[in-house]
Amino acid sequence: MSINLQALSAQLLVGLINGSFYALLSLGLAVIFGMLNIINFAHGAVYMMGAFAAYFLLNLAGIGYWPALILAPLAVGLFGMVMERTMLKWIANLDHLYGLLLTFGLALIIQGVFQNYFGSSGLPYAIPDALKGGMNLGFMFLPIYRGWVVIFSLVVCLATWFLIERTRLGAYLRAATENPTLVRAFGINVPLMITLTYGLGVGLAALAGVLSAPINQVRPLMGADLIIVVFAVVVIGGMGSIMGSIITGFTLGIIEGLTKYFYPEASNTVVFVLMVLVLLVKPSGLTGRAA
Amino acid sequence: MTTITENAIPAPRRTVKDEMVAFAIMTALLLVVPLTGVYPFFVMQALCFALLACAFNLLIGYGGLLSFGHAMFLGTAGYCTAHALKVWGVTPELGIVIGVVAAAALSVVTGLIAIRRQGIYFAMITLALSQLLFFVYLQTPFTHGEDGIQGIPQGILFGLFNLSKPITLYYVILAGFLLGFLIIYRAINSPFGEVLKAIRENEPRAVSLGYKTDQYKLLAYILSGTLAGFAGALKVFVAQNASLTDVHWTMSGEIVLITLVGGLGTLFGPVVGAFVIIAMQQYLAGFGQWVTVIQGVIFVVCVLTFRRGVIGEIAHYFKRSL
Numbered sequence: 130m131s132i133n134l135q136a137l138s139a140q141l142l143v144g145l146i147n148g149s150f151y152a153l154l155s156l157g158l159a160v161i162f163g164m165l166n167i168i169n170f171a172h173g174a175v176y177m178m179g180a181f182a183a184y185f186l187l188n189l190a191g192i193g194y195w196p197a198l199i200l201a202p203l204a205v206g207l208f209g210m211v212m213e214r215t216m217l218k219w220i221a222n223l224d225h226l227y228g229l230l231l232t233f234g235l236a237l238i239i240q241g242v243f244q245n246y247f248g249s250s251g252l253p254y255a256i257p258d259a260l261k262g263g264m265n266l267g268f269m270f271l272p273i274y275r276g277w278v279v280i281f282s283l284v285v286c287l288a289t290w291f292l293i294e295r296t297r298l299g300a301y302l303r304a305a306t307e308n309p310t311l312v313r314a315f316g317i318n319v320p321l322m323i324t325l326t327y328g329l330g331v332g333l334a335a336l337a338g339v340l341s342a343p344i345n346q347v348r349p350l351m352g353a354d355l356i357i358v359v360f361a362v363v364v365i366g367g368m369g370s371i372m373g374s375i376i377t378g379f380t381l382g383i384i385e386g387l388t389k390y391f392y393p394e395a396s397n398t399v400v401f402v403l404m405v406l407v408l409l410v411k412p413s414g415l416t417g418r419a420a
Numbered sequence: 421m422t423t424i425t426e427n428a429i430p431a432p433r434r435t436v437k438d439e440m441v442a443f444a445i446m447t448a449l450l451l452v453v454p455l456t457g458v459y460p461f462f463v464m465q466a467l468c469f470a471l472l473a474c475a476f477n478l479l480i481g482y483g484g485l486l487s488f489g490h491a492m493f494l495g496t497a498g499y500c501t502a503h504a505l506k507v508w509g510v511t512p513e514l515g516i517v518i519g520v521v522a523a524a525a526l527s528v529v530t531g532l533i534a535i536r537r538q539g540i541y542f543a544m545i546t547l548a549l550s551q552l553l554f555f556v557y558l559q560t561p562f563t564h565g566e567d568g569i570q571g572i573p574q575g576i577l578f579g580l581f582n583l584s585k586p587i588t589l590y591y592v593i594l595a596g597f598l599l600g601f602l603i604i605y606r607a608i609n610s611p612f613g614e615v616l617k618a619i620r621e622n623e624p625r626a627v628s629l630g631y632k633t634d635q636y637k638l639l640a641y642i643l644s645g646t647l648a649g650f651a652g653a654l655k656v657f658v659a660q661n662a663s664l665t666d667v668h669w670t671m672s673g674e675i676v677l678i679t680l681v682g683g684l685g686t687l688f689g690p691v692v693g694a695f696v697i698i699a700m701q702q703y704l705a706g707f708g709q710w711v712t713v714i715q716g717v718i719f720v721v722c723v724l725t726f727r728r729g730v731i732g733e734i735a736h737y738f739k740r741s742l
Contacts, residue, residue, distance in 0.1 A: 230723050231719065238717060360548055404548055
């Protein structure tokens with residue numbers, strides 16, 4: 130079989146981009162799960178809201194891509210914090226599964242409302258002028274925007290890792306994950322930290338949404354199927370480690386890209402098949418602790 | 421940490437008498453439905469979903485395992501029964517058997533994988549597995565992709581009952597539902613069911629008492645998946661089609677919703693929930709996507725304020741177990 134390097138590297142790039150989104154989303158899921166003990170089913174919906182926020186900023190207020198990159202995650206993160214304060218907070222002491230059911234309901238509401246007003250088709254969002262065009266790397270043509278998405282996502286992932294693993298705030302956060310009562314006794318406002326953590330996780334998802342808007346178009350259901358793949362990513366990687374989530378996310382994206390080239394029929398299912406294999410070999414996930 | 425069914429299960433005054441009376445009332449009501457002029461198609465559809473939700477409830481209510489992928493059993497049995505009836509031209513009873521066997525085989529395979537993790541991971545794994553199957557069915561030719569299998573002949577059951585007559589079909593579906601319901605009732609009132617409840621309450625303790633908890637959970641999963649498949653096979657005769665909506669994750673969500681509304685871990689809750697949710701879908705069919713929004717609102721309201729569900733609240737009020 131002769132390998133078409135041009136096509137292969139194009140699929141690899143698509144894989145890397147999807148991997149960036151998997152990493153950003155599974156990172157947020159892991160951070161939220163650590164603090165709130167909730168699997169945020171609404172993660173796909175807030176990813177979609179991030180893309181729509183960028184769309185609204187551009188079309189209603191004339192605010193472009195660069196400010197949107199900060200404003201959209203902030204707005205959606207704030208929305209997430211309101212959800213946490215008004216709803217998620219009340220089920221904190223119940224079984225984890227109630228959190229899954231509640232956020233599933235929230236996802237249905239959010240996606241349903243957007244579908245009502247925008248249907249199911251995609252809305253275009255233009256690539257910002259500074260990132261238009263491409264570079265010829267010799268073996269492939271690299272659209273600049275796609276390269277930007279991969280590099281920027283990687284930077285954000287690593288910054289989040291640094292924030293949680295290497296700063297004082299992150300130390301409080303990790304301590305509160307282990308023993309919230311004790312951390313509270315030291316005078317740290319744990320409920321506020323929980324709210325901020327949920328906001329951070331949701332904001333990361335919204336950021337992924339903004340990044341994907343120029344590539345995948347803005348659609349009400351853009352996050353609905355994605356979140357199920359991200360769940361599989363989380364099962365494969367385990368939620369015990371931040372770095373683990375990042376590496377697993379990017380790796381699976383690359384594997385998916387390779388599958389698209391070598392055996393396209395399986396590109397939709399390869400992540401799920403890998404999940405099955407990992408469960409058979411190492412049920413606790415690649416980096417995870419037994420749960 | 422309270423478990424998901426702790427506040428759903430009322431004071432453990434389980435009396436067989438209460439359940440018998442409730443069962444008799446339910447059966448009597450369902451027997452006279454065709455005489456009341458209620459649209460029989462609606463009731464048959466609700467019965468299929470009721471059986472499906474009862475099967476799902478066996479797993480969550482008595483085993484503590486939340487499956488977010490039960491649509492895969494509904495869809496798999498539906499496709500296999502539909503294909504057997506339409507392409508192979510088999511009799512209805514054989515068609516049902518083929519669908520149920522397919523669902524049973526699927527539940528063995530997926531059960532061995534999913535049972536390796538618990539709680540939240542179990543939910544995510546079952547969801548991912550059913551999504552895997554969704555893509556498989558989207559691509560394999562025998563399901564006819566987006567079109568689904570249409571115009572399925574209903575045939576003559578056991579060479580006696582002509583299923584194309586609505587009244588005959590109704591009583592056959594009702595008999596199927598009651599059979600499935602009684603199997604579940606028998607399972608949860610058996611020593612097997614007691615062990616299952618023990619595992620739900622305190623798994624390490626059940627292990628230390630010498631129970632191989634994984635085997636019990638797997639068996640419960642297989643029983644649940646097989647009965648969900650039975651519901652899927654019956655549904656083929658009612659809807660006369662099998663399509664991708666039956667394997668989609670939204671269907672799995674609907675099954676969860678039905679059980680949640682009726683009452684997790686209650687015997688009759690899923691039946692009531694099925695009638696409530698299917699009726700709601702019928703009446704709101706013209707409102708498009710608002711149905712999804714309303715379903716979401718029901719989810720949120722149920723989780724925040726109404727965790728016992730309809731039957732759970734009634735049972736709690738009368739301090740009975742239903």
